[in-house]
Amino acid sequence: MEATAPPLSRKAQIDQTATALFRTRGFAATSMRELAEALGLEAGSLYSHIKSKQELLHRICFRLADDFFAGFAAATQAADESAATQLRYAIESHVWVLTQDVAASAVFLHEWRHLSEPARTEFLALRERYEVGFRLLIQRGVEQNDLRTPDAAFATLTLLASLNWLPTWYKPEGKMPPSDIAHRLAEQLLSGLRV
Amino acid sequence: MEATAPPLSRKAQIDQTATALFRTRGFAATSMRELAEALGLEAGSLYSHIKSKQELLHRICFRLADDFFAGFAAATQAADESAATQLRYAIESHVWVLTQDVAASAVFLHEWRHLSEPARTEFLALRERYEVGFRLLIQRGVEQNDLRTPDAAFATLTLLASLNWLPTWYKPEGKMPPSDIAHRLAEQLLSGLRV
DNA sequence: CCTACCGATCGGTAGG
């Protein structure tokens, strides 16, 4: 049971509508006039709430990055857990963030290259850091003899790839709850790595 | 050792350059003037070789679709092979097509939504059919007791996801030859499914 | 939040 969501501020409404449009039509193919129309405004009126189209993309991408990092930190802070267990938590956290806002996740995953510099370079550095976090977990799992793989970097890429495909097929109204999906994905992906 | 490639026709040059631009900048964000400049032409001159920007995208996407289907058909025509073995061949074929033209593959995977109707709907139907082909192989592998998975549809999605992430990191000039990559990916992905 | 508008750029065409 979920409480009714509090009313969104105008700015949050703009973010949400922009996210949906960027997802389905792409950043470059979405015009500010479309966005305004979807909100019941005139195009010029948007600019009393935001600075630019670019700012919208920036906010979406970096908010998601924050969420992914926060989840990863929480998943790996229990130092007494094995690396394999921490990896499971990290996978579940990743899926959780993805399912909490599929539209924003899709923008995060596919529209980031429309970020202008220096945001684009900064964004790529964050992604790299996140990926390294997963790779280190896998490597430690191998050292602890809980996991096995011929190539940890390779395994990391395929693991994240499987996870990041989720926004292309996940439907929030589907009957499998996010926690089930997270569990199932973690199970399947870990089964390919376990000793 | 590779023989020197034959000179490309003007139309093939346009296709190739458009593919590279659509990949790195996206279809919507690529202008015909950029494309012309990359080819050393004036924008208007493009239209003596092609009908529209849309036609370029259409040709790229459907050529790749043809390649994927041809490879899948070849991989699965040996009826005396087990489903698990056919699946291995199909995975290797998929990787082969991806690595033969990473740029076109990336466009195929990410820019198809800019296809105008009815091409877009037709394209989605083809993708669906291809996916079903993989799913049936996995299901038959399970029936033959060579493969095991709690959910064949789920396993299909994650398998294709892992494969389709390849164009985002594969560098043709890297030292791992495509056949090695295909082998390795097949091995890793099948290991998660094998009994 | 609207009206009215800016300069720039878009895909594409006519005529040679």
Place this chain on the structure above:
DNA sequence: CCTACCGATCGGTAGG
């Protein structure tokens, strides 16, 4: 393959 150009649309601003 180029020159010259079309109408449409773009992101964004000024002034209220």
